Amino acid sequence: MATDAREFELIRQMFVRQVANRPDVVIGIGDDAAITRLPDGRELVTATDSLVAGTHFLPDADPESIGHRCLAANLSDLAAMAATPLWASLALHLPQADEAWLQAFARGFFRLADQHKVVLIGGDTVLGPLAVTVTVQGVVPVGQAVQRSGARPGDLIYVTGFPGSAAFARIYSNAQLAECFSFPVPRVRFGQALSGLASAMIDISDGLDSDLGHLLQASKLGAKLDIADLPLATEMVNELGQSESVALVLNGGEDYELCFCIPPEKASELEELAGKLHVVISCIGSVAAGTELQWLQGGEVFSVPDSSFRHFG
Ligand code: ADP
Numbered sequence: 435m436a437t438d439a440r441e442f443e444l445i446r447q448m449f450v451r452q453v454a455n456r457p458d459v460v461i462g463i464g465d466d467a468a469i470t471r472l473p474d475g476r477e478l479v480t481a482t483d484s485l486v487a488g489t490h491f492l493p494d495a496d497p498e499s500i501g502h503r504c505l506a507a508n509l510s511d512l513a514a515m516a517a518t519p520l521w522a523s524l525a526l527h528l529p530q531a532d533e534a535w536l537q538a539f540a541r542g543f544f545r546l547a548d549q550h551k552v553v554l555i556g557g558d559t560v561l562g563p564l565a566v567t568v569t570v571q572g573v574v575p576v577g578q579a580v581q582r583s584g585a586r587p588g589d590l591i592y593v594t595g596f597p598g599s600a601a602f603a604r605i606y607s608n609a610q611l612a613e614c615f616s617f618p619v620p621r622v623r624f625g626q627a628l629s630g631l632a633s634a635m636i637d638i639s640d641g642l643d644s645d646l647g648h649l650l651q652a653s654k655l656g657a658k659l660d661i662a663d664l665p666l667a668t669e670m671v672n673e674l675g676q677s678e679s680v681a682l683v684l685n686g687g688e689d690y691e692l693c694f695c696i697p698p699e700k701a702s703e704l705e706e707l708a709g710k711l712h713v714v715i716s717c718i719g720s721v722a723a724g725t726e727l728q729w730l731q732g733g734e735v736f737s738v739p740d741s742s743f744r745h746f747g
């Protein structure tokens with residue numbers, strides 16, 4: 435900690451909260467390190483994600499949204515392993531102790547943390563260019579995590595929700611889908627429920643094309659998928675038309691949706707589960723032998739448009 439004592443006290447007060455009924459948190463914020471207790475028969479699953487001003491958000495972006503998104507990104511990574519999140523730690527790099535900024539940030543962070551019963555167990559607060567790093571830890575029954583590498587030839591490939599919505603909201607300042615970018619909903623419960631069903635899974639925060647590519651690479655397999663099978667948000671197609679919409683679905687990024695594979699015989703069980711949990715899912719094709727992810731349009735190779743112009747900073 436590098437801020438002065440009074441500033442730090444202010445920040446500490448915002449982040450220290452009473453933790454009720456959590457035998458898994460032996461020591462939370464306030465000592466040199468936190469102590470947590472892992473339930474019997476569970477493995478620890480850990481993810482870290484950083485948001486840096488100028489790279490991942492504009493310096494004047496809504497702090498409530500930043501508080502939400504830095505946690506949502508990690509919850510999405512845990513969901514993609516089928517893990518249950520339990521604990522978070524938070525490193526704040528702040529150019530100054532701006533109370534209003536911190537209060538709004540904390541509001542966004544804790545609203546989402548409370549929804550998932552995630553306890554903030556520690557962190558660090560230092561002076562520096564605005565950036566936020568969150569680590570989330572969770573648990574999964576031993577051997578039950580879903581990895582990227584488990585896909586088999588013939589498995590169906592599914593994606594949740596409407597990828598591209600976050601990029602559409604941000605780049606085109608679309609009001610109808612604004613929440614998809616500012617307050618994305620990580621698929622925590624659905625991800626957990628896919629344990630035992632999904633053979634492989636990944637979250638698509640970098641974009642469907644590149645992240646599904648990572649899954650197939652890890653599984654040493656390929657796929658030929660038709661862009662006609664991609665789910666397109668109505669609000670987006672109405673404003674942008676088909677071709678730009680497809681580009682955003684494939685590489686808009688910042689959606690905290692899940693892409694996963696399941697053996698075809700489990701499709702009806704999956705559809706039932708998705709209905710029960712109110713999650714929209716779309717089958718976009720199937721896994722095949724090979725080493726490549728190829729997109730097709732009417733049987734012809736479709737090249738994924740460049741996305742570099744869409745980034746911040
Ligand atoms: P140290 O100098 O030993 O690192 P700090 O003064 O940085 O101690 O932190 C004191 C306590 O406050 C620790 O429990 C630490 O985890 C917690 N803490 C500091 N900053 C944050 C933060 N931004 N969010 C949550 N906990 C924090």
Ligand code: MG
Pocket residue numbers: 435557558559
């Ligand atoms: Mg410290």
